[in-house]
Amino acid sequence: MSTNNNNDIKKLCTLSRLEIDESEIQKTSDKIKEIISFFNKLDEFESNGVQEIPYNYMKTEKKVDELRDDLTTLNLNDADGGGVEKATPFSFLNSKNGYVIGPRI
Amino acid sequence: MTRTESKTQQLGISLKNDDDDGNVDENIKIGLEIHSQLTRLDTKLFCGCFSNYRDIKPNENTCPICLGLPGSLPLLNKKAVEYASMMCISLNCNIPEKITFYRKNYFYPDLPKNFQITQYNSYELSSIGYDGLISYFNDKVESDREEKTKGKTVRIKRIQLEEDPGKIIYEENNSKINNYCLIDYNRAGVALVEIVTEPDFRNANDVRLFLNKITNIFEYLGVSDPNLEGAVRCDVNVSVKGGKKVEIKNISSFKDVEKSIIYEITRQKTLSMHQISVKSETRHWDEKRKITIPARTKEEEDEYKYFPEPDIPRIVLGSGYREKIKNNMPELPIERLKRYVDIHKLSNHVSDILINNKKVSDFYEESLKIYNSPKEISNWIVNELLSKTNDLEKNEPTDNKSNKQRGFISHVTPQQIADIAKLVEEKSINRNIAKDIFGKSIKTGESPLKLIENVEIRKIRDSETIRKYIGEVLSDEKHLIEQSSTNPNVANFILGKIMKKTGGRADPQLTLKLIRESIERK
Amino acid sequence: MGMLLALGYDKMTNLHKLAGYQVSQKIKNQEIFAEEYISLVFERISNVDSKINSFISKNHESALLKAKQIDKKIRNNEKLGSLLGIPIGIKDNISVLGLKTTCASKMLQEYVSPYNATVVDRLEKQDALIIGKLNMDEFGMGTSSEFSHYGAVHNPWNQDYVAGGSSGGSAAAVSSLQIPISLGSDTGGSIRCPSSFCSVIGIKPTYGLVSRYGLVSYSNSLEQIGPMARTIIDIAMTLNTICGKDSSDSTSTTAATLDQQFEYKINTVDGVLGKNYKVGIIDNLILSSESQVMETVFKKIDLLKKHGFDVQKTKINYSDFALAAYYVIATAEASSNLSRFDNIRYGFSHNPQGYEWNSYSSHVRSNFGDEVKRRILVGSFVLSAGYYGKYYLKAQKVRNAIKNEFNKLFKLFDVLILPTMPILPFKIGEKGAKPLDLFNLDIYTILANLAGIPAMSIPAGFSKKGLPIGLQILSNEFNEQILIDIATFFENKDKFNEWIPNI
């Protein structure tokens, strides 16, 4: 985040699809800068002599054989619980002839 | 040695793309991003909804997962990973031991979660395939056997598994008169494989050949049916030397891919001729007007905020995975070609024609099962059946490959081909008669064996009548008797004449015997 | 209603003080009908919750129906579930079929879930009664349960004070004797903080022990669903019900312990003492807490020593980086998770006709609360082009270092002890001007989320003004039994299950 103007925060709002009142922009910008500068503390981490680790180390792993089979009815037994197959039909917020109504693109 | 170089050695193909007819412009670079649905899966990539969303009422092929409802989690389809791996192997890509999924974040109403689960290689090697290489051939080059080595190759940058978005439509098919859009999420979450090539193409024709080649491969693999509407879509990038790369998004027919490239090359060349620099941009293909038009550019366009999908663990394929998939993979066209040439002893040319279309090749294989004569069967398919199908097409011109295949299949069965081949080989029926019978068989759908029976019933087996015909021939062409002492083919020549006179009704064995007798006697 | 008379008026009025397992026992023994009990619970809620604001929506009709079915099952001698007739409240970010799941946000005001979270399915299978959805910080983003579209949750011990967050409704409803058990979710302390502030037990299980299917994601790689209750037996019973592999959640128990059977037991105090647990005291963190918190924690340590536990001082490194790393990961994941709320498929009443997509999405999304908006913006920033290595990747490295720290510590100790919160509960509206002031409150709790290890908060005592203080206990992954054992010890010695607010 650069220093003085609020262009960064506006760009971030566009990127995040959020509207913030013009009157609130400065306050929001200040708070976000406070958080980002707190995050910059992480820059010091490397100098601590900690051993480099393969990135994304924490991500759990799963064997390919354990993946879901290509079955149209998800076969979830009792022990598994699982609510997938019990879902009721979903009623959309705004719809027409089965289609969901969205804004113009 | 780079990875690509070692791969070319291992595959025994040349990386150099030969300039075959002088039309190739080294200043042009074309790359492709091909999106192919895995249409042969039963379910979507991350949920149990149908992979075949076509012909289902809007939004009835959805569930909490593919609608991205709050709290739902993706469940990766094992078979999708297998199918994508098969595609990687067929394009000589490497498959890593572990794969990861990433989120590509952007807002669009056809994306239920406003991010797409895909793969991304910038932070780690996450995609199912990378560093591939595939050769393809120009038709012209192929038919000229001496120039067989004039192959072309394209490098595959990566292959990734991802989910298809839903579909947005407008009533009356016109976005201008509506102040809203309609969204159908039935397609959302269908498994897509994205194949990204290096910009190794130099002209539009090569691109088409390549696309035909790989979609043919996918058909052989049984992972995707390219004939289904929307099953294969392409993004094309084109750059002309001195200008920036221009991307053309979402083209759904191969004809249009070709046209858009030609249009774009001309456009870019015209710009540079007038000293206008070509800027890096994304353009859309306007199907109706057959031109490319600039897509609205957004400043956040490249801000996809990629990061690893936390709801899908890293998937461990393991070191033996590639071999395991490979061993259970259907035969690839190139392998069939080798078998046809080496074992069936067919020519390269005939084998090529057969394998170029899986349905034709399968038809050939089915016919062989009934009557095992590769030469005769392939001859009937290539020289008779396909040429007839082509004739049919000329009369009803169509852009659609599937019609061609349906036409091909509906006209003839492998049994008919096997029967006709058997008749020719075992009963030594004259080829002209056989063609005649075959023609009737195609028209009526009747079995060639039935048709030949009719011929058999009317067969002339009476020696006197046959002698009469022999006499006629010999009196017309007296020189034949003289020649007969030196030329052993005379007897057969006379037989041909008699067959013509009798409409093929003369019993060939008997006639031949009588011809020999009369020649010797004289 | 004969039973009711038989029990006598006095007993009936005190039924809400019973723990879940006691209620279940009474229903099973036919000392009371499930229907009678649930009606009393409704009454209690309507009397008390106006002061606490712990419920966002109620499920009384179907809970009553279910209670009648249970009574019928008992009459018919049918097989009975382990949570027979126990009313359980569900944090409003966990999906219950047919009920609104608002996440305390205007953005999901009208969203009704068409499916059950796996944990809800499992509770219902054991004959629990889903009684309603509980208040929270919007999408779980907060430490006080003040950031709710439905208003702040009040602390049952002093209603001017916050209940803690983000599962404030879950803690307050249990603490104020409205219900015996609730489910919360914990991304960086969201179960433990309100448990501490409201003086109940709450556990964040090992990452992957409990299915997240149906939990509306805030930060997927950090969070878990867990039970909150006044007694350790209720905690163990509920955890037994909801834990274990779920094929709907690919991240559930993918660890090496896949085949492990999870069945938590309540051991006797002698049994616990017989296990000779080695206890590590995280000295550097205890000393940085507010004096009354520190003193209370040291009292607990003395109690352990007195009963012969092997207690030693230790410390944890990198905790200074941990908070930054935690917020980088949490905001990054949140910014992506919350993208789907564009008010097209579901949300609040609003029609997109006439709008253009970009302006529609920005317009409707401005209905997120300020805290949520801030975290989305921060998360978008740390994931934006060119910053991935500086923030997200670096945060993952810190996370790994923290995990390694705990691996080392758990070679020396079975259990680690520290305060749950560095400070006492604060007054509603007192904090929040500076985002970092709130972030700093999470400093003790986020460690377990980063490392994926289980962590529990148990009631430890009170400040001079009578505000609750919690003790946090940590164990190595999938060692929830040790936490239950330690809690059993304290519950037995302190009788904290009898500490009840006057409401």
Ligand SMILES: [Zn+2]
């Ligand atoms: Zn689905």
